[in-house]
Amino acid sequence: MVCDQFSYFSELAKQKLTAKRFDHCLNVAKTAKSLAEENGVDPQKARLAGLLHDFYKETDSEVFVEMIKNGHYDSDLLSYSRGVWHGLLGADLLKQEYEFYDEEILNAIRYHTITDPRMDQLAKIVFVADYIEPKRNFRQVCLAREIAQENLDAAVLFEIRSSIKYMMIRSARIHPAMLNTYNALYANNSKLHDLIQKLEENWK
Template sequence: MKREQLIAAVKEQMPERRWLHTLGVMETSVILANRFGGDPVKADLAAILHDYCKYWPVQEQAKIIRENDLPQDLLAFDKELWHSHAGAYIAKAQFGIEDEEILDAIRYHTSGREQMTLLDKIVCLADYMEPGRDFPAVGLIRELAEHSLEKALIAGFDSTIGFLLSKGKRIYPLTILTRNDLIHQINKE
């Protein structure tokens, strides 16, 4: 499927505000890919599809997770995590995306994972800091992203974890493991 067709398919799945967010993630992913030596074409494609299932009914997202051998533990945590794994599944099944690096960047853009690839980091960070984002830590995240994907991502995960703690919500264990792994990567440098 051509890029323009993917864009049209994604745009019709979401409200205008979320589409503007997706455009921001696309733009920011390409900027970050160019800054840190990533593949801007893959970054753009993963960014286009990263929120494809975001506004699907949660029952549909849960069904995709349950019926397609996706991580079942997701279902015990916040529904905001579900669209990433459902979206990666749909990107492959419906749009024929076979590149596992792109699929993983979609799959892990909300939770992260240990040993994130460069593309994983780019798309996850772009989702945190695209120009339309406005939350207390976003300025710091953008500042850190000038020089370090890892430090910017840690600030992003810190913000997410702090928000979840303030709301009394459970934290997906993979997010904690991701943060710890990023700190380990920085300490090895």
């Protein structure tokens, strides 16, 4: 069933997205599958979630604005952009347009940019896979990949921390869900911080 869905949505995504974005989705799907196998999560479900995470990334912003204005959403969402909307609202579009009802996968799509304290293992995997997929080439990605091999939660913590720093440097608004995830799940976990610090020191 999931394999059939992957083939079906692959064809749709290929038509819907630019070649570069589609390639990114395939790479995230492959990375998510690998992380799932390492962390005891259904690899086929992770693969499908990875494929679908950016399914609405190139949707016109006006579609999202109309959803926020006419739906049951916090109007504060209007102060963000498609970078937040394509996951949070894209999951609802996927449900509406394609009658896709797998809540685990939908939540992984919702949380892959802003995170959430309620993230399950699948959502964490998609969040991490999006950050470390093979075509990513920013400065700390090799370190992020190494952390992901050691501990999934440490990878989530490292990537939230890095994302917050990146947004602060650029004076970008940080969605409160990301701060809440950091505070609620990881801020007091010294073992994760110790692991990250150790790998950072080795990486330097």
